[in-house]
Amino acid sequence: MIPLRPIRSIVTRELKRFFRQRGRLLSSLARPLLWLFIVGIGINRIVETPPGISYLQFLFPGVVGMVVLFSSIHSALSTVYDREFGVMRLILVAPISRLTIVGGKVASGSFLSLLQAAILLCLAPLIGIPLGVQQILLLTVYILLTAVAITGVGLLLASRIDSLENFAGVMNFVVFPMFFLSGGLYPVKLLPAGLQWVIYANPLAYGIDLFKHALLPGSPGMALGPDFALTSNIGMLLLFSTITITAATALFDKEARLVRLATR
Amino acid sequence: MPAIVTENLVKRFGELTAVDGLNIEVRPGELFAFLGPNGAGKTTTIHMLCTLLRPTAGTARVADHDCVKEAWVVRRAIGLVFQESTLDKDLTVYENLWFTSCLYNLSPRLATERIDEILQLLELSDRKNHMTRQLSGGMRRRLDIARGLLHRPRILFLDEPTIGLDPQARRQIWQFLDTLRRTEETTLFVTTHYMEEAEVCDRVGIIDRGSLVALGTPDELKQVFKGDVVQLRSDRMEELAQAIRAQFHLSPQLTDRGLLLEVMDGEAFLPQLIRRCGDQITGINIQRPSLNEVFLQLTGREFKP
Numbered sequence: 001m002i003p004l005r006p007i008r009s010i011v012t013r014e015l016k017r018f019f020r021q022r023g024r025l026l027s028s029l030a031r032p033l034l035w036l037f038i039v040g041i042g043i044n045r046i047v048e049t050p051p052g053i054s055y056l057q058f059l060f061p062g063v064v065g066m067v068v069l070f071s072s073i074h075s076a077l078s079t080v081y082d083r084e085f086g087v088m089r090l091i092l093v094a095p096i097s098r099l100t101i102v103g104g105k106v107a108s109g110s111f112l113s114l115l116q117a118a119i120l121l122c123l124a125p126l127i128g129i130p131l132g133v134q135q136i137l138l139l140t141v142y143i144l145l146t147a148v149a150i151t152g153v154g155l156l157l158a159s160r161i162d163s164l165e166n167f168a169g170v171m172n173f174v175v176f177p178m179f180f181l182s183g184g185l186y187p188v189k190l191l192p193a194g195l196q197w198v199i200y201a202n203p204l205a206y207g208i209d210l211f212k213h214a215l216l217p218g219s220p221g222m223a224l225g226p227d228f229a230l231t232s233n234i235g236m237l238l239l240f241s242t243i244t245i246t247a248a249t250a251l252f253d254k255e256a257r258l259v260r261l262a263t264r
Numbered sequence: 265m266p267a268i269v270t271e272n273l274v275k276r277f278g279e280l281t282a283v284d285g286l287n288i289e290v291r292p293g294e295l296f297a298f299l300g301p302n303g304a305g306k307t308t309t310i311h312m313l314c315t316l317l318r319p320t321a322g323t324a325r326v327a328d329h330d331c332v333k334e335a336w337v338v339r340r341a342i343g344l345v346f347q348e349s350t351l352d353k354d355l356t357v358y359e360n361l362w363f364t365s366c367l368y369n370l371s372p373r374l375a376t377e378r379i380d381e382i383l384q385l386l387e388l389s390d391r392k393n394h395m396t397r398q399l400s401g402g403m404r405r406r407l408d409i410a411r412g413l414l415h416r417p418r419i420l421f422l423d424e425p426t427i428g429l430d431p432q433a434r435r436q437i438w439q440f441l442d443t444l445r446r447t448e449e450t451t452l453f454v455t456t457h458y459m460e461e462a463e464v465c466d467r468v469g470i471i472d473r474g475s476l477v478a479l480g481t482p483d484e485l486k487q488v489f490k491g492d493v494v495q496l497r498s499d500r501m502e503e504l505a506q507a508i509r510a511q512f513h514l515s516p517q518l519t520d521r522g523l524l525l526e527v528m529d530g531e532a533f534l535p536q537l538i539r540r541c542g543d544q545i546t547g548i549n550i551q552r553p554s555l556n557e558v559f560l561q562l563t564g565r566e567f568k569p
Binding site: 003008012020087089090091092095 | 314315316336339340342344346348349350351352353354355359362363364366367368369411
């Protein structure tokens with residue numbers, strides 16, 4: 001049983017911090033816009049897409065995925081920040097379980113991802129993707145599913161990182177490759193077989209594929225449509241979430257964290 | 265029933281033995297100081313007592329529960345003020361306390377009540393809605409302590425509560441701890457490397473290199489000295505030491521602070537000393553023995569924080 005108040009307070013704290021760090025919202029909105037309107041429009045000029053879908057439209061689900069990716073990883077890595085600035089010690093000495101802590105982080109990471117993705121989704125009609133109520137509801141579920149899995153991955157990473165200096169490394173060696181190998185920039189089925197296998201191991205690929213199901217409905221089976229079946233996407237995301245969250249909870253080792261402090 | 269008991273408590277980090285067979289007993293309601301230089305094992309001990317570290321060997325019981333097997337129960341009974349601040353600088357004073365109250369699952373009504381009460385006690389009421397980053401060092405420290413007390417723990421651990429504070433802020437913290445002990449009957453376990461702070465505690469445990477070298481009230485500890493401590497400066501320390509040995513049959517100790525002598529009646533001794541060795545002495549200081557001297561006597565080393 002997980003007590004609600006501690007979890008809710010962890011979520012509230014994350015939200016407050018998110019809105020108080022002004023640059024964070026701004027940069028998290030600027031990044032997808034750069035991709036969409038600079039990279040997207042540029043590539044749109046040079047590639048030839050099948051009739052009925054532009055490259056910009058194809059890119060849109062990928063950029064939504066990117067927002068979820070950055071936001072979820074960022075939220076998860078805030079545990080590293082908490083550790084460095086001591087707040088984690090306060091949380092660890094309180095009578096709450098590790099699952100509560102991980103649960104709070106997952107919930108806040110997912111909620112913040114949803115929020116940022118929702119802002120981006122407002123642009124969908126602008127590039128010729130109309131959104132109905134049903135689509136919005138489906139997307140909400142899909143975004144949450146993806147965000148939970150990615151936050152899980154982030155928490156797993158965070159449990160192995162001992163300082164904020166390694167933050168940049170994670171961005172370069174985990175986050176960017178995850179985005180480039182997700183099917184967000186190019187269809188998975190057009191890639192060489194070797195690379196396709198890497199994509200199968202990337203939870204973001206299933207998330208973006210879900211977004212394609214919802215955002216590019218007319219195009220299943222087409223070259224630029226979704227690559228996987230709806231159910232296998234959902235199944236894989238649930239599987240990733242379960243594995244990463246279980247592992248992150250188990251690895252949430254208090255001891256290793258404090259050694260540095262204690263022996264100094 | 266003691267508030268804290270440890271039996272042969274050991275903690276090793278690889279090759280390093282941080283705590284080496286510690287046996288202590290802290291009584292309920294006591295203000296207990298854990299005194300020792302940096303790296304003596306104070307923080308490691310606190311972390312084991314607070315269930316954050318698992319002992320390598322031995323047992324620790326806090327509030328009558330085992331720190332490993334019943335960590336959950338122990339955590340409800342204790343508060344811990346860490347050596348380094350654990351405040352969230354992006355939250356206000358009130359929000360920091362509110363967040364803590366949620367972690368301890370206090371009801372909103374009780375939380376509001378306690379927060380107001382504790383802000384008043386620590387003279388932080390007018391800072392309630394300030395961002396934590398705007399507070400002075402002393403106020404932050406008080407807020408850290410307020411957090412540790414919010415759930416009314418039976419035992420409050422404070423790891424170097426006054427480190428890095430100016431003398432006025434340090435005095436204020438100690439005044440507050442004293443009030444707390446008298447009004448709330450909270451057991452206080454404080455680590456410090458300020459000797460003069462240990463002097464005001466009920467009992468003092470001196471820890472050096474992971475083991476306890478002395479335990480008792482400050483007065484008991486000082487009884488290893490029968491008289492006064494005379495501190496001498498000279499350009500020729502060795503010669504002066506030799507002269508004193510020959511003339512007074514005393515055994516002076518050569519330290520960083522000069523030549524130290526233990527004499528029964530310092531005031532009567534000085535005129536004699538000056539008469540016989542005055543031309544060799546460049547400075548004299550006479551004092552009642554402090555815990556500093558106790559530490560020197562027990563470990564053969566100067567106390568260096």
